[in-house]
Amino acid sequence: LNGTAVTSPEANDLEYLTPVTIGNVTFHLDFDTGSADLWVYSDELPTDEQTGHAVYATTDSKLLPGSSWEILYGDGSSAGGDVFADTVVVGGLTATMQAVEAAATLSAEFERDAHSDGLLGLAFSTLNMVKPQKQSTFFDNVKSQLDLPVIATSLKHGAPGTYDFGFIDENKYTGPLTYVDVDSSRGYWTFTADAYAFGDDQISTSLTGIADTGTTLILLPSDTVSRYYANVSGAQDSPLHGGYVFPCDSKLTPFTLVVAGNHSVTVPGELINYAPVGSVSNLCFGGIQAASGLVDINIFGDVFLKSQYVVFDAGSQGGPRLGFANQ
Numbered sequence: 001l002n003g004t005a006v007t008s009p010e011a012n013d014l015e016y017l018t019p020v021t022i023g024n025v026t027f028h029l030d031f032d033t034g035s036a037d038l039w040v041y042s043d044e045l046p047t048d049e050q051t052g053h054a055v056y057a058t059t060d061s062k063l064l065p066g067s068s069w070e071i072l073y074g075d076g077s078s079a080g081g082d083v084f085a086d087t088v089v090v091g092g093l094t095a096t097m098q099a100v101e102a103a104a105t106l107s108a109e110f111e112r113d114a115h116s117d118g119l120l121g122l123a124f125s126t127l128n129m130v131k132p133q134k135q136s137t138f139f140d141n142v143k144s145q146l147d148l149p150v151i152a153t154s155l156k157h158g159a160p161g162t163y164d165f166g167f168i169d170e171n172k173y174t175g176p177l178t179y180v181d182v183d184s185s186r187g188y189w190t191f192t193a194d195a196y197a198f199g200d201d202q203i204s205t206s207l208t209g210i211a212d213t214g215t216t217l218i219l220l221p222s223d224t225v226s227r228y229y230a231n232v233s234g235a236q237d238s239p240l241h242g243g244y245v246f247p248c249d250s251k252l253t254p255f256t257l258v259v260a261g262n263h264s265v266t267v268p269g270e271l272i273n274y275a276p277v278g279s280v281s282n283l284c285f286g287g288i289q290a291a292s293g294l295v296d297i298n299i300f301g302d303v304f305l306k307s308q309y310v311v312f313d314a315g316s317q318g319g320p321r322l323g324f325a326n327q
């Protein structure tokens, strides 16, 4: 059995939310290939923090005795609580004994996120934060039902896309799929590009990072980022806006990763114009920004992933790998 779930972008493609049924309640979760915990807003939160969200009724649920979780995300946000076992359905696929992590505390950033009802982690289960015993991700729990141990993402700019589980949909991409090996030793979908380019400016330095659907932007070392925006007239690193901004009518340079020898994966300049900074100024915020101190790895987030149909292959032909094709 395979499955497909439709995922929809919030404003400015800030995050993509996908319906997940737990028990008989549907939650809209932020699928995150950069973490490995499935957690939901719950009735253990202060009532005002539950408002506007689907809420997991822990009183009707099967507790995992003595288990708890606490997670910290790359932007410094955090969440924590206790753990239940429940039936979880995504795109027609069912995991009967899925660890569902009920949020009892949320950091301020989550309190401001009016739309998502929690996260569904799709990184490797070694990254799961449940103690004393790590729990399996939804993907690991349904993997045996799938034709292939793969997740394929089609995230789009300002339009619904899909998460395919168990199969690769030829109708969703053009040209060849180019595969690159993944180093899963830190639990992420980590890969290395042999070189990269800003337009025609070839940089023959390798670049290692993670494919992360839960991060909105592309986060790179600050010197790399300043080199990118040197090509964009009027661009400046603005403390007021928290990163590089430029005139919204700027023509942005494409960003290319060279992988698997000589295959180019290119993000068109248009996708690197992330969004206007506000309604009055004609400044736009860049889709490539510097990775903050908390994050010690480059992150190829949604701005990167939107240009590609991406196959997260857990080992259909040996080790884990990522496949990229234009969409």
Ligand SMILES: O[C@H]1CN[C@@H](c2nc(-c3ccc(C(F)(F)F)cc3)no2)C1
Pocket (backbone or CB within 6 Å): 030, 032, 033, 034, 035, 072, 073, 074, 075, 077, 108, 109, 110, 111, 113, 119, 212, 213, 214, 215
């Ligand atoms: O940790 C890395 C793993 N993937 C990245 C990720 N970050 C979030 C996140 C979602 C929502 C919020 C909030 F709602 F604004 F609080 C904050 C962070 N989800 O995945 C970073």
